[in-house]
Amino acid sequence: MSSSSSWKEKAMAVPNLQSLTLDQLKMVKEQADVELSLLQDSLTNIRTAASRLESAANALRDLSLHPPGKKLLVPLTASLYVPGTLDDADRVLVDVGTGYFIEKTMAEGKDYCDRKINMLRVNYDELVEVCSLQTLSA
Secondary structure, three states: OOHHHHHHHHHHOOOOHHHOOHHHHHHHHHHHHHHHHHHHHHHHHHHHHHHHHHHHHHHHHHHHOOOOOOEEEEEOOOOOEEEEEOOOOOEEEEEEEOOEEEEEEHHHHHHHHHHHHHHHHHHHHHHHHHHHHHHHHO
16 A cells, blocks of 8 residues: 555545544544644645755756856855866766765756656645645545
8 A cells, every 4th residue: 555545545534523522523623733734844845845856957957058168156055156167067966865976977867856856746746635635624
């Protein structure tokens, strides 16, 4: 059973509300509100990650258009850049998470970004569906 189907089943599992006391109903509502908030946070995180990957994919496309020897600014942090010279635009380092980088060709780097973006879109769509079900059952 996939994790998305278990989320869907959980979102659709509604207790018989008529048999619950007022305190139990309040607890069910609070739990549903917490779960919905967590799902919405997950949606925001997925959107942020997809946006960062799209920026990286665009940067790779832009980088591939520049000839070797091109002067450019290299980001060291989000707000600190240093001047540099493009040496080899065909090889890039891809951040695969937790501080690990893998050297790939430009095409492999673009493919990696595109696959991750597609995966995040699928996850986003599944979470939107779960949020909708959770909202209906709340």
